[in-house]
Structure formats: C-alpha cells, structure tokens
Amino acid sequence: MIKEMDNEIGDIVTALETAGIRDSTIIIFTSDNGATLLGGIWDNYYGNNTPFQGEKAGLFEGGVRVPLIWNWPGQIAVQEVDTAVHLIDLFPTIIEGVLGEPMFGSQEVDGVNYYGVMDGGALASRDLILNVIPNRCGAVVRGYWKLVNNPDVNNIDTTTVADDFRLYNVRTDPDESSDISGTYPAIVSSLQAALSAAEAAYVDTQVLPITSTPGGWVDMNECGTKRIFHNTPAYLYAR
Numbered sequence: 001m002i003k004e005m006d007n008e009i010g011d012i013v014t015a016l017e018t019a020g021i022r023d024s025t026i027i028i029f030t031s032d033n034g035a036t037l038l039g040g041i042w043d044n045y046y047g048n049n050t051p052f053q054g055e056k057a058g059l060f061e062g063g064v065r066v067p068l069i070w071n072w073p074g075q076i077a078v079q080e081v082d083t084a085v086h087l088i089d090l091f092p093t094i095i096e097g098v099l100g101e102p103m104f105g106s107q108e109v110d111g112v113n114y115y116g117v118m119d120g121g122a123l124a125s126r127d128l129i130l131n132v133i134p135n136r137c138g139a140v141v142r143g144y145w146k147l148v149n150n151p152d153v154n155n156i157d158t159t160t161v162a163d164d165f166r167l168y169n170v171r172t173d174p175d176e177s178s179d180i181s182g183t184y185p186a187i188v189s190s191l192q193a194a195l196s197a198a199e200a201a202y203v204d205t206q207v208l209p210i211t212s213t214p215g216g217w218v219d220m221n222e223c224g225t226k227r228i229f230h231n232t233p234a235y236l237y238a239r
C-alpha cells in the first residue's frame with residue numbers, strides 16, 4: 001500500500017508540475033486514525049503502528065497518532081515540528097493561516113490555526129480531546145500528559161463500561177506501557193474534569209430516533225453494518 005500510494009501521489013505531483021501550478025499548490029498528507037491490526041477486509045493483510053501500541057478505533061497512540069505532512073515549495077521550509085495538533089485544526093489553519101482570511105463572524109469553530117508553528121511560532125497550551133463516548137471511553141492530551149478512560153475498548157460502539165482511567169507521559173513513555181495515574185492524582189483530577197466537560201457537550205448526531213427511513217436515505221442494515229447503537233429502536237442511516 002505504501003508503494004501504491006507513493007506511485008499515485010507521484011503521478012499527482014507530476015501532473016501539477018506539468019500544469020505549471022506545483023509551486024502554488026499545497027499538498028497535505030495525513031490520516032484520520034492509525035492502522036488496523038485485524039486485517040481489515042482481507043484477513044492476511046495487517047497494519048503496523050510500531051513503536052506505538054493500539055490500533056484504529058482505539059485510544060492508545062497507535063490508534064490516534066498519525067503522520068501530518070505539509071508541502072508547499074518556497075513557502076514552508078523542510079523541518080520537523082514537535083507540536084501536537086488535531087485534525088479539526090485543519091479548517092482554521094487553511095482559512096486564517098494560508099488564505100489570511102478571518103473566520104466567519106462569531107461562529108464558533110473547533111480547532112485553532114497552527115500555521116505559525118511551521119514558521120517557528122508556538123501554540124498556546126490547550127487540551128486536545130481525542131475521542132469521547134459518554135460512559136464508555138475518552139482521552140485528553142495536555143502537553144505530554146495523556147489521560148485515557150478505557151484504552152482497551154474500541155470507540156465504535158456505545159456499550160456502557162466501568163471507568164478505567166490511566167495516565168501516561170507520551171514523551172517519556174510513547175508506547176504507553178506505564179500507567180502513572182497513582183503518582184499524579186492532581187493531574188488525573190484536572191484532566192478528568194476536561195473529559196467530563198467534553199462529555200457534557202457530547203451530542204450523538206449519528207443516531208436518529210425515528211422509525212422510518214428519511215427520504216433519499218437507506219437503512220444502514222442495507223449497507224452491511226452490524227453495529228448496534230445504544231440498544232434502542234433508533235436507526236442509523238446513510239445517504
């Protein structure tokens with residue numbers, strides 16, 4: 001897959017160069033999650049998230065830490081930036097950082113403009129909420145501290161499970177092998193408050209509490225899904 005992606009991205013770059021617009025084109029390469037270790041559709045194909053543990057749909061670093069590469073010839077210097085950002089930051093970064101335009105009035109936007117970090121700047125300290133499903137799992141990162149509730153469960157379904165909070169320092173322990181929650185109770189308490197606030201703001205927009213398919217939509221059962229959400233009569237639909 002790496003070879004295939006390299007070939008195809010190479011074709012795109014060649015096409016941009018041929019069109020004479022390579023230097024005015026930004027290429028951003030990233031992912032929404034780490035690799036699955038279960039083989040995906042074909043059981044004999046496996047991902048590898050080494051040196052991190054975990055995988056897609058989980059909250060360990062192997063499931064949530066992914067590459068982010070920006071390439072803009074003549075505008076962004078070749079460098080490695082040691083700053084944690086979130087996929088939701090991409091929108092304000094392009095609008096404000098690249099285009100130099102203000103965000104839309106007073107509309108609240110999740111994410112921040114991180115364009116300046118690629119020019120030696122720094123981001124203000126903030127909490128990164130990685131994923132929150134009330135009564136099941138969630139994770140928050142503050143600097144190099146990472147608090148995870150139930151890192152061993154996946155975030156695909158919504159089955160309620162008991163709390164299991166674990167604290168890691170992902171700078172000194174990137175593979176999350178040492179839970180240090182007992183050593184830093186004040187940090188755990190502070191990060192738990194951040195997760196609780198995120199849970200309070202959580203709105204499950206995937207489940208529609210209706211008994212008939214909306215016009216133009218189909219029951220997800222027709223799409224092959226086997227997921228059950230909240231064990232209620234609600235249906236999940238997709239266009």
